[in-house]
Structure formats: C-alpha cells, structure tokens
Amino acid sequence: MAGFAAAIVALLAAAGLLAALYLAHKRNCSLPQAIALLKLRSLFRLQLPDRSAPAERPVIHVYARQSGLDVAVLWSFLDRRCLHLLHEKDQRSLFLFGLRLIGETAYAGDIAAIEAALAAGQSVSVPCPPEIEPQPQTLRGYGTLAALARKHGAGLRALHVRGSRFSQWSVHPRSKAPRHLLPRMRLGQSDLLGFDDTSPADNGATDPRDEDRVHDLMALARFRSNNLERGLFLAFRDACDIYGKAGPVLEDALGGKLTYKRTLIGARALGAKLEAMSQPGEALGILLPNANAVIVTFLALQSAGRVAAMLNYTAGPAALVSALSTARIRTVLSSRAFVDKAGLEAPVAAIENAGVKIVWLEELRESISVLEKANAFVNWRRPLRPVRASDPAVILFTSGSEGTPKGVVLSHTNIHANAAQAEARIDISVADRLFNVLPVFHCFGLTGGAILPLFYGVRLFLYPSPLHYRNLPAVAREVRPSIMFGTDTFLAGYARTAKDTDFESLRLIVAGAEAVRAETRRIYRERFNATVIEGFGMTETAPVAAVNSSSHNKDGTVGRLLPAMSLRLEPVEGINDAGRLYVSGPNIMLGYMLASEPGKLQPLSSGWHDSGDIVAVDEDGYIAIRGRAKRFAKIAGEMVSLGAIELMVQQLWPEDFHAAVAVKDRRKGERIVLVTTRMPALRDELREFSRRFGATELMVPGEIINVSEIPLLGSGKTDYVTAQKIADEWISSHRTDNSKA
CATH class of the missing domain: 3.40.50.12780 (ANL, N-terminal domain)
Known part of the structure; x- marks a missing residue:
C-alpha cells in the first residue's frame, strides 16, 4: 500500500514537473518561475494579463505593495533577469526565502542597485506604499523613479495584484481588509510609459509632471486588475x-x-x-x-x-x-x-x-x-x-x-x-x-x-x-x-x-x-x-x-x-x-x-x-468647466458663459441661489436674465462687484428676477427649462419696459 502511495506521489510530481517545463517553454521563463506560477495559480487562482512583447529597453516596474505575495507574483510573471527590490519585511520573510535564494534581489530604496541594473540592461521591480491617494513623499518617489528611467533610457510600467490585500500577509489592518486563507488574485498592468517625447532636454533631469504620470499608471494598473468581463x-x-x-x-x-x-x-x-x-x-x-x-x-x-x-x-x-x-x-x-x-x-x-x-x-x-x-x-x-x-x-x-x-x-x-x-x-x-x-x-x-x-x-x-x-x-x-x-x-x-x-x-x-x-x-x-x-x-x-x-x-x-x-x-x-x-x-x-x-x-x-x-x-x-455649449449666450457677437455668470454672482451673494438664462434681444442678439433668491438683488451692486471680479460688462445681467426658490430637478440640478420659462414669462409681462432697454 505504501508503495502504491509513493507511486502516486511520484506520478503527480512528474506530471507537475512536465507542466512546469511546458509552462517555462511557453512563457520563456525559468523552471523555478514556472513552478512558482503553477503554485500561485493552483492556490490563489491567479489570473495574469497577456505578457507584453519583450521590450527593447529595460523597464522599471512599480507596484503598490499590498502584501508579501505581491513580489512572488511579480517574480513569476516578469523577465527572469529582472532585479526585484524587496521591502524590509519581504527581506526577512520565510515565505520568500526561495525567491531570495534563486532570484536577483536588492533592498528597497537601493538607488545604486537600480542604476547598476538599468545600466546593464536589466529591468527592475520596485515596491511602493499601498495607498490609493499617495502622500507627498510617495509622489516624490514616483518622480525619482521616472528620472532614473529617463536617465538610463528605460520605460516605466505599473502593476497591481488585486486580492493580495486580503491574504494573511496583508499590509492593511483587518478593519480595512478582511482576511482570507486563499484569496483569488488577479494581476493588472498599465501601458508602458516612455520618456522620449516628454523628457526635459537634459538627460536624467526631473519633470514636475512625472509624479502625476506615474500616479496615473498606478491607477490604471489598479483599474485593469478588475475583472470587467462579468455581469x-x-x-x-x-x-x-x-x-x-x-x-x-x-x-x-x-x-x-x-x-x-x-x-x-x-x-x-x-x-x-x-x-x-x-x-x-x-x-x-x-x-x-x-x-x-x-x-x-x-x-x-x-x-x-x-x-x-x-x-x-x-x-x-x-x-x-x-x-x-x-x-x-x-x-x-x-x-x-x-x-x-x-x-x-x-x-x-x-x-x-x-x-x-x-x-x-x-x-x-x-x-x-x-x-x-x-x-x-x-x-x-x-x-x-x-x-x-x-x-x-x-x-x-x-x-x-x-x-x-x-x-x-x-x-x-x-x-x-x-x-x-x-x-x-x-x-x-x-x-x-x-x-x-x-x-x-x-x-x-x-x-x-x-x-x-x-x-x-x-x-x-x-x-x-x-x-x-x-x-x-x-x-x-x-x-x-x-x-x-x-x-x-x-x-x-x-x-x-x-x-x-x-x-x-x-x-x-x-x-x-x-x-x-x-x-x-x-x-x-x-x-x-x-x-x-x-x-x-x-x-x-x-x-x-x-x-x-x-x-x-x-x-x-x-x-x-x-x-x-x-x-x-x-x-x-x-x-x-x-x-x-x-x-x-x-x-x-x-x-x-x-x-x-x-x-x-x-x-x-x-x-x-x-x-x-x-x-x-x-x-x-x-x-x-466653462459651461454647457447650450449655456453660452451670444451677445454682440461675443460668447458669454452663463455658468461663469452664476459663479460670479455666487461669490457676491454666497448664501443665495442663482440661475442665469439668456433671452432674445433685438439689438444685441441675446441678453442675460438672472433668476435669484437674493432679496433685494441690486444690479448696481452686481455691476460694481463685476469690475472687481474682472468680468466684462457683457457678463452683467440685464434683468434680475427674484424668486423664493430656484427650481430643481429630482437629481438636485437646477431646472433650467423652468428657469427659462420664468424668465420668458417675466420678460413678456414687462415687454414695454424691455423694448426701451
């Protein structure tokens, strides 16, 4: 009986080895990487994106470190020669002992190691703090990585391992991330960011927009780690x-x-x-x-x-x-x-x-x-x-x-x-x-x-x-x-x-x-x-x-x-x-x-x-937002934003509510009517404020109509159809005065 069990174990091991060899050949990765990938797929039902074509230049891969599993997933997915910078806890983790033994690793924050790898044509993976809304120091770190990529002619790509935050190795408190023994995981990756067309003239110089570019890549990778092919x-x-x-x-x-x-x-x-x-x-x-x-x-x-x-x-x-x-x-x-x-x-x-x-x-x-x-x-x-x-x-x-x-x-x-x-x-x-x-x-x-x-x-x-x-x-x-x-x-x-x-x-x-x-x-x-x-x-x-x-x-x-x-x-x-x-x-x-x-x-x-x-x-x-295209008035040949008028009036009378609409005018084509809850709303006061506001004379409403409430839709938006009717009816009832304007 023991011999039969041993034979079964040997058969399963051989089948696993053959599967790993096939996967290593198919993905052009090392055998240890293929074995790790098989384990991750079996235990965590890991789903990977299509592997990108080999880059002609090294790539800095950045990821928000959600748990100790992240670097294991990335090591099994990325190029076999990729240098993986490890967070302090990952450097001590028994779970990642095999990775440290077989893979190429360095301490997180080791800029010299990053530079040496990039200079040798190697790609690098770099862990970043897990926050979706990064702190200023994290954003500065994004800028540093982008500057290194620019200096060495490298690309930059973000990755995100969804689901790892719910594992036993999560960096998040349990109050924010409930734990699961074997959570389902899915890897998302952003597009590759190059710096050929966006770089400053000096090689390796910083660009103030780099922080936002990398932040956007992180958000894109996080978004793509969702499975949207589900009802x-x-x-x-x-x-x-x-x-x-x-x-x-x-x-x-x-x-x-x-x-x-x-x-x-x-x-x-x-x-x-x-x-x-x-x-x-x-x-x-x-x-x-x-x-x-x-x-x-x-x-x-x-x-x-x-x-x-x-x-x-x-x-x-x-x-x-x-x-x-x-x-x-x-x-x-x-x-x-x-x-x-x-x-x-x-x-x-x-x-x-x-x-x-x-x-x-x-x-x-x-x-x-x-x-x-x-x-x-x-x-x-x-x-x-x-x-x-x-x-x-x-x-x-x-x-x-x-x-x-x-x-x-x-x-x-x-x-x-x-x-x-x-x-x-x-x-x-x-x-x-x-x-x-x-x-x-x-x-x-x-x-x-x-x-x-x-x-x-x-x-x-x-x-x-x-x-x-x-x-x-x-x-x-x-x-x-x-x-x-x-x-x-x-x-x-x-x-x-x-x-x-x-x-x-x-x-x-x-x-x-x-x-x-x-x-x-x-x-x-x-x-x-x-x-x-x-x-x-x-x-x-x-x-x-x-x-x-x-x-x-x-x-x-x-x-x-x-x-x-x-x-x-x-x-x-x-x-x-x-x-x-x-x-x-x-x-x-x-x-x-x-x-x-x-x-x-x-x-x-x-x-x-x-x-x-x-x-x-x-x-x-x-x-x-300057305004809706339909909410611009053409006065004496010039386009005037009704939304901008509302913003101006709100600054003058912030505790009240206002809606600006346009009515026909025989001389200027259109003119502005302000419907407002302000009582009283004096046009002279508004004209004086508009000068301090930097507005043109055309932005001063020609008529002001007082109402107890601005009409609203169920969604909370201003009901401009009703506001327009209020203005049209008021103008019609004051047509004699309006004709003299």
Missing part, C-alpha cells in the same frame, strides 16, 4: 465572496438590514418571478425610492437577464409616460406603500392609462412559494440567465435640464468599469459607511451611491429623499457615515439646519451635478471637519468622468480624468481658452434611445461622446 449579478457575488462575512452591508431608513447573501437570495427569488413575466433582454421599469427593495429588485433583473429602466418619479406624469414609450417598457415594478406615502397617484394613473402594467412588489413577494424560496437559497450564487458583459444592463434617462430627456443605455461593463475607475482614485474600504441620499434613478445615485460601495465592501445606508433638509442631518448623526455624496444645493441646505455634531463622522463628501461653491466647502471644512471634493460626469459616462482626490485636488476644477479614459477638445467659435469636450473609455454608454424611434438603440459611431460641455484643461490635467 453585474456575478460581480456582486464576487463582492460577497470577499466581504460577505462582515455582517450587514445594506441598510435603509425603514430599519431593514441585509447581508450580501440575503440580498442575493432575495434577488434570485424575485428574479425567477420577473423572468416568467418578461422576455430576455426586455426593459422593465423600476419606480422605487432609495431603500433596500430597490437594490434587490435591480439585482433580480440582472439575474434574470433583463434591463433595469430607472424611472424618475419626480419628473411628473408626462415625462414618465414619455420615458416608458422611449424605452418600450411594458411593465413597471413599484410598491403600493411607496406610492401612497409619496403621493404618486397621478403618475401611476398616467402609467396605467398608457397601457403599461404595474406590478406591485408587495403582492409579488407574497406569491413566492416555499419551494421557490428554497430554490433561491440553494442556488443563490448563480444568476438565472447568463449575460455578456457587453449586454445592456440599465436604461437611465437624462435629467432634461435643457430639453427633452433621452434614454441612456449602459452595459454591465460600463457600470462596473466606472465603479472600478472611481475605486482606483478614491480611497475607500470596509471601514467606511456611505450615506446615499441621491436617488438611484440618477446615475450618480446608482453607480456612485449604490454599486460602487457594494462592489468594494463599503457599508451602504440608503435614505429615500435628498429634500428632507430638516430630518436628514439627524439621521446622519445616528448612522455616522464617513462618506456622503451630494450636490451643492443639497449640501448647502443640510448645513443650514444641521447641528455641529450631525456630520462630525464625515471625512469625505463627493459632490457633483453642479458647481460647488467656495462657501459650501468652507462650511463643511470648518463646522464638520469634512473635505468636499468635486467631480464631473454625465449619465452617458455612467456617470463619473473626472474627480478630485485628497492627493490631487485643485479648487475651481472638477479634477483629472479617470483611468482608461481619453479626452479631446474641439474648438468653439468665439471661445479662445477652452474647447468642446469629447470623451472615450470603457464607461461610455452603448448609445441613446430617442422618443422619435422608441426602443431602438442609437449606438455611438466612433466611440467618442460629445459631452456638450465647454472646458479648459491645464498642464496638470485638471479640468475646469
């Missing part, structure tokens, strides 16, 4: 595998708490019902508030291979019916309790009168049998229907702030990619709790406020309405979030009613959808010790396109472009210091659905999306 249901299940033991991850104002597993069981059970009443790929409407039920319903549709059409219940009956027609929606999922509490009887009647069926979730839940529940419990890890990551997953409708809303069709990859792009730039962990008040029918509320936190282990609290200015701060005091998303309008409203202790748990607020006023930043910094960072996006980019961060933040801008995205600026007549922004990347929508051709996807023809925004980009890559 959203499976991506949520992957998050469950990593973070599922941490307890409830989803909570709402009704007191409900759900773990990852309970959420998936509920989605699987509900999905079976939805599958029976619809066709594969069909869009079903979701008319629900921010509550646990909307997440379960969303995932149920993803499990069933259906498309979730997120309906804006604040838009009014006509807009809802238009959205249903545009996306050819035959069924809407809603809740009787929600409709009764929110007073949505009129929109519901309009939906039913349009011939669309409303399915009440309370009744559907009651119809799920014990056998169906048991089936969901057993098969909770598997979606009901396989999907491709490129398939449509969501239809969202543009806010209609400047015209008729359109249906924006986003794929599984679009949404997953945008969450991954944000995670590569913003430091979040299981130690965080996100307080989401933004409605999930808005893309910022869906991707940023729901999918992003759940995919990366951040506990999520859903609040049903951002308009509860008095109640919401008190809820935040009980929930104690560390992160919140919002718009400037909402944040200013909360600050007016909040006590100083209500938001004391916050460390970070990400604001978007409209420009953030300096006054809002100041209030949250001084009263609550929270940092407000501004981002920029649109529904068509799922939605985030650029964002500031703690390490890269410039007031007056919306930050730098997210990893894996590209931009170009097209010239605009009459504007010299900015251009019309076009963007491309994995988060760009599949296309539009238009009311003129219901149900038909209008795909992007070139992969580039015209944002309709006029922006300026500085030498460091920070994007400053």
